[in-house]
Amino acid sequence: MRKRIDAAQLRQLLSDNMRIMIGGFMANGAPEGLIDQIIAAGTKNITLISTDTGTPEKGSGRLIHAKRIAKLYASHIGTNPETGAQMNSGELEVELVPQGTLAERIRSAGAGLGGVLSPTGLGTPIAEGKRIIQVEGQDYILEPPLRADLALIRGSVVDTKGNVLYKGTTQNFNPLMATAAKTVVVEAEQIVEAGELLPEHIHTPGIYVDYIYQREQTDA
Amino acid sequence: MRELSKQQVRRMIAWRVAQELHDGDVVNLGIGLPSLVANETAKDMEILLQSENGLLGMDGLADSEHHDPNLVNAGGQPITAAIGACSFNSADSFAIIRGGHVDVSVLGALQVDELGNLANWIIPGKMVPGMGGAMDLVVGAQRVIVAMEHTNKGRPKLLTRCDLPLTAAKQVNLVVTELGVIEISGQGMLLRELAPGIDLETIQAHTEAKLHLADTLKTMPIPNDL
Structure with missing residues (x-):
């Protein structure tokens, strides 16, 4: 199966009103080349799932800056003044989710679970309106799974089967998002032949990855 | 006590927090003042610093020479990893945090009350940065x-509240x-220590909650060079 796609093929996967997950933490490990393509394609009214909105110049925050996002799920928006400004003006709907809860909501979607029970947020505004379930005498908040139409992630080394290795701290939400969307595109920093990565060094099994994209010289 | 600069005050607090840590502790430090604790731990003590973006064994901020674009802390700043460090994804990172595997979490606060409630993530209508990992850290760490x-x-x-x-x-x-x-x-x-030169009336005047006195009220140790 051929997994590599170019910018034109990538744009075929994009449409308005999509629900898109984008990996990265403060833009570290974010698929900047794929974000370039969303901006170039003019895709809008997106529901974005991303742990933070980076800055107006880096990471998923560039889509906020370009006013392509209608709804956002994130744990932290303080580093991108655009996010707060658009939230206050009513252009952008924001649901703040504790970071660990966001990770587990995405993981549980990919793992076929009906959500998770977390103690995080008990006694805070996060618990309001949610089901509280007691297990072994301890209260937990029922947090539903979170999935998307498209996940855009970045891998440091990707083999031709789509197996991914992430360097340094660039894993963050990328391996989780790879499991929780209908279509998954990895932006590869480096592509190698299948067999060059040791099986035990692979973080994301290739079966999760539908397409491999490499940032082109002509990108933004 | 003579008047301390803001920088000296921050260092004094960070140094005192560092005295609470033990050899082998897994510690998460929040941004700002809490991050200064890393500079104040005893050199012969091994502290494993956890960075919630996915690293256990954070060393320090990277200089431009050792800058690895793939390695950052939870503030997005380039860092170096200690020998024996390991990296992981965000679900594993928060399993470490929520699962009680972090010994000490050090954070800043907007408000703390006598029940041990903490407010540090939002001032409605004014500042809405989001909670990031703070809610998980406070619930999961052995000691906050x-x-x-x-x-x-x-x-x-x-x-009081x-x-x-x-x-x-x-x-x-x-x-x-x-x-x-x-x-x-x-x-x-429960007031355990008073800073040098501070009396009970002064600290109570700056505290809304009623301070109860510990049986053994001590003078708060401060760094020798302050």
Whole structure:
């Protein structure tokens, strides 16, 4: 199966009103080349799932800056003044989710679970309106799974089967998002032949990855 | 005590928090003042610093020469990893945090109250940065230490009840400020240490909650060079 796609093929996967997950933490490990393509394609009214909105110049925050996002799920928006400004003006709907809860909501979607029970947020505004379930005498908040139409992630080394290795701290939400969307595109920093990565060094099994994209010289 | 600069006050608080750490502890430090604790730990003590973006064994900020674009802390700054460090994804990172595998979490606060409630993520209508990993850290760590200046421009931050939305309920164990060290106990706020030159009237005047006195009230140790 051929997994590599170019910018034109990538744009075929994009449409308005999509629900898109984008990996990265403060833009570290974010698929900047794929974000370039969303901006170039003019895709809008997106529901974005991303742990933070980076800055107006880096990471998923560039889509906020370009006013392509209608709804956002994130744990932290303080580093991108655009996010707060658009939230206050009513252009952008924001649901703040504790970071660990966001990770587990995405993981549980990919793992076929009906959500998770977390103690995080008990006694805070996060618990309001949610089901509280007691297990072994301890209260937990029922947090539903979170999935998307498209996940855009970045891998440091990707083999031709789509197996991914992430360097340094660039894993963050990328391996989780790879499991929780209908279509998954990895932006590869480096592509190698299948067999060059040791099986035990692979973080994301290739079966999760539908397409491999490499940032082109002509990108933004 | 002579007047300390803001920088000296922050260092004094960070140094005192560092005395609470033990060899082998897994520690998460929040941004700002709490991050200074890393500079104050005893050199012969091994502390494993956890960075919630996915690293256990954070070393320090990277200089431009050793800058690896793939390695950052939770503030997005380039860092170096200690020998024996390991990296992981965000679900694993928060399993470490929520699962009780972090010994000490050090955070700043907007407000702390006598029940151990903490508010540090939102001022409605004014500041809405989001909670990031703070709610998980406070619920999951074995011990939660708040490191902060005692007041906000003279307004008490140690209250009978927090009036800002909470980050977590009943999770704070210890508060270290430039005026003293306060334990959150079943009976409320227990003053364990008073900073040199500070008397009871002064610290109580800057604290809304009633301070109870520990049986062995001590003078708060400070770094020799302050």
